[in-house]
Amino acid sequence: MSAVDDGIVEVDQTFADIIDFCLGCRACEPVCPGLVQYGRVLEGARAEISAQLPERGKQRRWQLGTALGSRGLLRAGSVLLAVSQSMGVMRFAPKKYERITTGLRRLSDRPKASIGHVGGSGDAGTVALLTGCVQDQWFRPVNEAAVRLLEMAGHRVEAPSSQTCCGALAAHDGETEAAHSFAAINTDVFSGYETVVATTAGCSAHLSGYDHWNENGEDLATAALDITVAIAKAIADGRLPRSQVNRGRIAIQDPCHLRHAQRITSEPRQILAAAGYEVVETDQNGMCCGAAGIYTITQPEASEELGNQKADQVRSTGVDRVASANPGCEMQLRSYLDDNHDVAHPIEWYLKAIEEDLAG
Secondary structure, three states: OHHHHOOOOOOOHHHHHHHHHOOOOOOOOOOOOOOOOHHHHHHHHHHHHHHHOOOOOHHHHHHHHHHOOOHHHHHHHHHHHHHHHHHOOHHHOOHHHHHHHHHOOOHHHOOOOOOOOEEOOOOOOEEEEEOOOHHHHHOHHHHHHHHHHHHHOOOEEEOOOOOOOOOHHHHHOOOHHHHHHHHHHHHHHOOOOOOEEEOOHHHHHHHOOHHHHOOOOHHHHHHEEEHHHHHHHHHHOOOOOOOOOOOOEEEEEOOHHHHOOOOOOHHHHHHHHHOOOEEEEOOOOOOOOOOOOOHHHHOHHHHHHHHHHHHHHHHOOOOOEEEEOOHHHHHHHHHHOOOOOEEEOHHHHHHHHHHHHHHO
């Protein structure tokens, strides 16, 4: 990448293939003695590839820019997916979309979208919720759990309807125009909020770097908070309860953009422990599961190898309950684990536990 930047090496398909093979998991950052912000450098390299090889990835450019920024297109696509699931035709989809066909939750069981929601006492302050693009359509129960828990903790929760995709997937793939556009919209929408909560590790990590994507993005970058941090703090402060019920063991998987990009590891474990679970580690080194945004589509063989390795790590624990705080990781895990394993977000496991306690 330095050689390209210095004009020694040209941007060609070989260079693009090498850069595309990188997961962008950012596991190199915490251990780098030079404190290199590799994720930022990688995004810059991919932006240069996109600029110099415009014929490459036109479909991806539309998907990561136009489609993810359009709630109408996402809603229409999700309806088609829901119908396909109900009719049992998902198995006929191309193999490169296998993670979606096998790892997706049942969309017909979705609650209503959290976008536009306003509620809660506000005794503990107001928080804004980034509902996300794919998250808002495919993982609504996570957003619903976030709203309920934040309101139980005394917050007023607002999910502005004018928000859009955070732009993480576009930025990771070098589509800087779309990433800047999304950042400009969200910077304006969330202006004035002291806390902006995201329910996916990828989104919270990207929001925390908004000062790079918009000239006025520093305030939003400072306000950004992953939902696991918000809920763990509410539990520590006594605003959310701790279960006294022993619910047995649960395996945990650390999303790369939570563990490596944001150095967040203790909070998801604190939440699960407060729910009454004994947390079982699956990978002390935090190996990537192979989801990595659209990596399953662009590098299916490498993604499959990593997915199988991650699934083997989970199976070796003998535990059938799994917690993961990122939608891509959840889908990857579900794709390579059998139906006996139940995969959900840490806050979903926690909400279920305290609801069971309240029901007596």
